[in-house]
Amino acid sequence: MKNKEPLILVVVVAFTLLTYWLVEPYAHSVMHKHVESQNFAYADLKPLTKTGNAAAGKDLVMGAAACTGCHSIEKAGMPSAMDAVSAAASYGVNPPDLSNAGAIYDAKFLADVIVNPAHALKVEHKFDASKGKMHPMAPFAGAGGELEQEVADMVAYLQSIAVKPDQVTPKMAYENACGRCHSVSYEKWTQIGEKPAFKFEKDSLAFDIKVLEYQESLTKYMGKLPPDLSMYIRSRGEHFISTFIENPQAHLEGTAMPRVGVTADAAHKVIEYLEDAGDTKRHERASVGKMVLIFSVVFAIFALLWKKQVWKNLH
Amino acid sequence: MAHFTKATSVKDWLNQRLAIETVEKVMASEYWIPKNINFLWAMGMVLAITFSLLLVSGIFLLMYYQPDVKDAFYSVNYTIMRDVDYGWLWRHIHGVAASVVFLIIYIHMFTGIYYGSYKKGREMIWVSGMLLFVTFSAEAFSGYMLPWGQMSYWAGMVITNIFSLGGLHLDGLVEWIRGDYVPAQAFLTRFFMLHVLLLPLAIMGLIGLHFAALRIPHVNNQDGEEIDFEAESKKYLAGDTAGSKVIRFANDFMSKDLMVVGFFLIFFFYLVFFQYGFALDPVNFDPADGLKTPAHIYPEWYFLWSYEILRPFSVNIGLVAFGFAQVIFVLLPWLDRSPNAVPASRRGMFKVWFWVLLVDMIVLTAMGKLPPEGIFSTIGLVAALLFIVLWIALPFITKNEKKA
Structure with a gap:
């Protein structure tokens, strides 16, 4: 079966960004x-x-x-x-x-x-x-x-x-x-x-x-x-x-x-x-933010690897 | 009385008393989920995680927040944002999660609509989900009152005014809801109670119902295929994991959920630290002032589409349209007359209906924020009428749908 996930992701992201652009940058530029x-x-x-x-x-x-x-x-x-x-x-x-x-x-x-x-x-x-x-x-x-x-x-x-x-x-x-x-x-x-x-x-x-x-x-x-x-x-x-x-x-x-x-x-x-x-706390926000994002990326990589391992036997 | 023997291990001791092995099977390892699903099926888990983030950050904020009209703004913007270590972090997580949770709810809802996951025994999943949407909306609104900024005050004024029901002039009802003629101390304290106790309790109860409703009809799949869960699970347990059409909830489904959650959290924390303005409206950083109406009063983005259904009409008609918009989604399983529980892409006219509805709601959302002047009010009126027409047309276009 064809993998539709990339297409679905594109659709979800596109509609989300469109909505964001309309209600934030665009609406505020008008107001x-x-x-x-x-x-x-x-x-x-x-x-x-x-x-x-x-x-x-x-x-x-x-x-x-x-x-x-x-x-x-x-x-x-x-x-x-x-x-x-x-x-x-x-x-x-x-x-x-x-x-x-x-x-x-x-x-x-x-x-x-x-x-x-x-x-x-x-x-x-x-x-x-x-x-x-x-x-x-x-x-x-x-x-x-x-x-x-x-x-x-x-x-x-x-x-x-x-x-x-x-x-x-x-x-x-x-x-x-x-x-x-x-x-x-x-x-x-x-x-x-x-x-x-x-x-x-x-x-x-x-x-x-x-x-x-x-x-x-x-x-x-x-x-x-x-x-x-x-x-x-x-x-x-x-x-x-x-x-x-x-x-x-x-x-x-x-x-x-x-x-x-x-x-x-x-x-x-x-x-x-x-x-x-x-x-x-803007400086603290920037530095903590960087660390949290690095952690999130590492977490996502491990989650991805775990999924691949679990699903190896399911395909 | 049941017969208890001397336990051979902690697990055995617990097993005799709580049947943890059975519970584990029922809830996780032998809770069967279709294999043919995509990442949209992980939105439930993403919502559970986002709700947990809201709950935990809310508990920390509750330790310092003061539900008093004189102190509320200060307790949020000075005590929590400046004085308390990492108070700003909890507030940003809470504020951003409150907004993002609605994005995921909408994705979750439209996934359900697209794949027909409200049919053939799945009606209660849909209904309990819509009840969750309503309670989440109330939770979001009551929470928005708490910082007692300009938008808290004026949105509180506008939304509670709706209960006078236009031409019926039920001003007494509005006063009863506010506990005063205008939003003031009584108003703030009761919305505080709703936000931190009654509504979270209702939400947690409804989440339980939502999960329970899923149990008997099982999770839908992305081709609307009817799966014999009994036979397929036997196949899986016999070792044919690759050939079986079902997977275990844990770890099979969970591992995929967690992967999606992992990518979601990157997006989420990016918003929390670097792009939070959309969720923490600038206007609400001005303290509430009953004598100074802000130039533009608008609800948070997730309420804009229904706000825009209220706004373009005269008061009474607007309220009827608004009421219509609030309840119509709940009735979807009965308004859709077609027996086809397959993806919208294979449902002819319904496919058109789905995409037009989605685009129409985005148009309504945009017009709900823009000032109601000139072309914007015309577009808003047309989009609001289209929304109503779409729902009235739904039974007719689905009744004639061919068997897929």
């Missing part, structure tokens, strides 16, 4: 908008034409541009003027410390955010100066010199004090670029910092109240409380998060979330942070 990554090139922003002078930039940042009126630069010995909760009450969100801004954020983005925050952050739909809605960050209009040169100087200064780009850690990138709006409870991260282990419940509750107060201001500022991102790596996936960070408007037109202007490297670090939070 979800596909946004292509631009590799964090920020092509809509003007490239820096001037070479910046860090020393001149320092004078501007600390002086005429008044950056330190709102931003701390702890590396340069400039502490924040107020705590996170009061800062959020004043500005809606706690302004970031600028110590490592030069390494985390794209230079073109930094230059643009200094002179036109709402444009660089892509929140002009929310903050329109002509309608009297000013972005809480005041634009820098120049300190008497050539504007482009002054901006280049300030960017150069921020880059000069920051860690080397390859020294940016996942935690550093996440906390600076995302962590002032998004908590990650699985990493104990709140919008005002990592929640310490308190000895007394009273202190723990006092901390929670501060977080709630911060969140109240943030909610008012953003329209709704930005979500906790603990499981986002599993619920949204790397591609979605990465392209969302790059340009939130491309996914969700009109969203209050600003474009944060991170470099491609810093975006990878943010993803890594989220993987550590929501897909903590």
Whole structure:
């Protein structure tokens, strides 16, 4: 009798794969908008034409541009003027410390955010100066010199004090670029910092109240409380998060979330942070998976040999 | 009282009390299976193994899972996925096996339909199998509620709403099932109970019935040949193992089963470690939020075809069609009027019916997931109507079938 098993196997596998393709890759491509990554090139922003002078930039940042009126630069010995909760009450969100801004954020983005925050952050739909809605960050209009040169100087200064780009850690990138709006409870991260282990419940509750107060201001500022991102790596996936960070408007037109202007490297670090939070065991999964597959193949070979031995007398 | 003598060995001691030698013969070495079968006949064993994987992984998950609306999501995604050593492994095995078990069930079912294995005394095998399908479906649905993610909550909302039966507005019944106006604590706890106790008990009982139903009519074979099991087994025991048309369940049939299981496990563990997204839906990694409806609500892939029979019609007609789809498979042995218990390839029009049904159900599955807009809702409607027409036509096309 002809052996029909290979044909049957082909039929079963073909129908299974067809069904899989229809309900997974195909259906999801129809359901979800596909946004292509631009590799964090920020092509809509003007490239820096001037070479910046860090020393001149320092004078501007600390002086005429008044950056330190709102931003701390702890590396340069400039502490924040107020705590996170009061800062959020004043500005809606706690302004970031600028110590490592030069390494985390794209230079073109930094230059643009200094002179036109709402444009660089892509929140002009929310903050329109002509309608009297000013972005809480005041634009820098120049300190008497050539504007482009002054901006280049300030960017150069921020880059000069920051860690080397390859020294940016996942935690550093996440906390600076995302962590002032998004908590990650699985990493104990709140919008005002990592929640310490308190000895007394009273202190723990006092901390929670501060977080709630911060969140109240943030909610008012953003329209709704930005979500906790603990499981986002599993619920949204790397591609979605990465392209969302790059340009939130491309996914969700009109969203209050600003474009944060991170470099491609810093975006990878943010993803890594989220993987550590929501897909903590991925390395273990890969290594255990390899061993289990090797075991399964060996098992299948022995099972095949046993079958052949048993069936030797049956044909 | 039976007469007991001093035992000569442990085996003899057990034999006098439990008749283990007889049991072994009845259950294994002299349980006769036709030789003329292909690997599709191993799907029962593959299902038994997959069910065992579900049971064992479920026991481990049960040690850490918290059936509380405040803690459930955290206990699954933090405690089990991060804190407990290899908790992620048990969860992935459980989640992937829950999906793969339905793939194998469908292959098993369509094998039965193709080879006519529901006829001539095998009706109870089919009926008990369909009851298993229903209980497995309930088990899958109740389990899907437990992580208390967005899809748990909203699928729970949509599916329990079906029980209001459209125009009958049985809202009281829906509330009774939920234990609340919306899915909440009472809902989660009762589905937890169903998932870890009542339904697994029912499944194990039905598996026993399914096996028992196989005993008297024997396993079918791939040519629909009627085998004289008495005569053929004598031939085998007399030493003509090559000439006999039957084989022992163990080790003959078992060795082939185990070989198929071996290859299946490679596929299964590949999915568990490297391709699990289809079974662990991303949307369910967002915690349940009764104020935020997900953009697309869809059931797991194995329910999509019946969901799509519900969806393209107006509420009341959809529910009738849905009810029809749920019970019609059980009636297959009586809707098929032909006495031919042979493979579909030798049954003329029935062969066409089989392949059209299979393709139609795949189309329904795809349309059930795609958003019901434009061409998709038209295709879905046509496929749903075709499904109903196919089943209504079945008695007529099989009644006129020629003797094979």
